[in-house]
Amino acid sequence: MRVLVDALATSLNGSITTGVGVDALDRLPGGSVQVALSNGEVIAASAVILACPAPAAAGLTTQWPEASADLASIPLVSVTLVALAYPAGTVQVSAELSGFVVPRNAELKITACSYSMQKWPHLGGDVDLLRVSVGHGRDQETPALPDEALLAVILADLETAIGITAAPSDVRISRWDRAFPQYVVGHTERLGHIEGQLNLDGVFLAGMGYRGIGIPACIDQGRSAGVDAILHVLEHR
Ligand SMILES: Cc1cc2nc3c(=O)[nH]c(=O)nc-3n(C[C@H](O)[C@H](O)[C@H](O)COP(=O)(O)OP(=O)(O)OC[C@H]3O[C@@H](n4cnc5c(N)ncnc54)[C@H](O)[C@@H]3O)c2cc1C
Structure with missing residues (x-):
């Protein structure tokens, strides 16, 4: 992920500020927005795209109280990722x-497993790497298990799914608290309600909280929010 973000920041050299947060948005007359940054700077923007998680967007849109409340009510679940390293050749998969x-x-607790050494060949070499996920809307117990118990569950599931019985030579556990938005029944209507208020003032949304969780869906959303923002600016010149 870091590689993608760094490459994007480099390609935008001179027209991007990194390492600075947005503390507040204020509505200005005429369809523009004032953006207060964490470094004390204040910018008047003709349009703003909020590409932050929905809870952060909720905190920034308190001047649109209904939109803010709707953003805050998008549910989130926690997941835990476990990266496992084995000596090369241990993982026998196609x-x-x-x-x-x-x-x-399926009678498994794990939700997915990446063969990282095949998905991202530069990560392979002298090790076989697996990345296993646990946790979803109806299972918030497994991602919260202590390290040792979690590892036992994962190793048992890997044995069932792909027949690995060897112990990993290295393990890294990453816990992602409330990281995955859930598109519950009514999500699309809620989104329409939120955007109906924000878009009029030149505030647009993009990111995993809204129309697709994965990176390709987020890129699509970023592109269409960019088009919407440009159209808003042209209409309000
Ligand atoms: C554990 C895990 C595994 C995943 N695996 C995959 C995968 O294998 N493939 C895939 O396609 N997708 C995967 N995803 C999803 C992928 O991470 C998301 O699609 C992507 O990160 C979402 O991008 P985003 O821009 O919406 O949000 P984020 O990547 O969360 O970026 C939001 C940014 O907003 C910033 N921010 C927050 N508040 C403010 C503020 N007030 N001011 C300024 N900045 C702020 C944050 O610092 C952050 O940098 C995974 C997600 C998780 C959690």
Whole structure:
């Protein structure tokens, strides 16, 4: 992820500020917005795209109280990722596969497993690497298990799914608290309600909280928010 973000920042050299937060948005007359930055700077913007998680967007849109409340009510669940390293050759899986996802009716706690050494060949070499996820809307217990118990669950599931019995030579556990937005029934209507208020003032949304969780969906949303923002600026010149 870092590689992607760094490459984007480099390509925008001179027209991007990094390492500075947005503390507040204020509505200005005429469809523009004042942006207060954490370094004390204040910018008057003809349009703003909020590409932060929905809870952060809720905190920034308190001048649109209904939109802010709707953003705050998008539910989030926690997931835990476990990266496992094995000596090369331990993981015997088909070379053309990059991993698997687990259907909800399977008797497994893991939700997905990436064969990282095949998905991202530069990560391989002298190790086989797996990245396993646990946690979803109906299972918030597994991602909260202590390290040792969590690892036991994961190793048992990996044995069931792909027959690995060897112990990993290295393990890294990353816990992502309330990181995955849930698109519950009514999400689309809620989004329409939020955007109906924000867009009129030149505030647009993009990111995993809204129309797709994965990176490709977020890139699409960024592009269309960019088009919407440009149209807003042209209309209010
Ligand atoms: C554990 C995990 C595993 C994942 N694996 C995959 C995968 O394998 N493939 C895939 O396609 N997707 C994956 N995703 C999803 C992927 O991470 C998201 O699609 C992507 O990160 C969402 O981008 P985003 O811009 O919406 O949000 P984020 O990446 O969360 O970026 C939001 C940014 O907003 C910033 N921010 C917050 N508040 C403010 C503020 N007030 N001022 C300024 N900046 C602020 C944050 O610092 C952050 O940098 C995974 C997600 C998680 C949590």
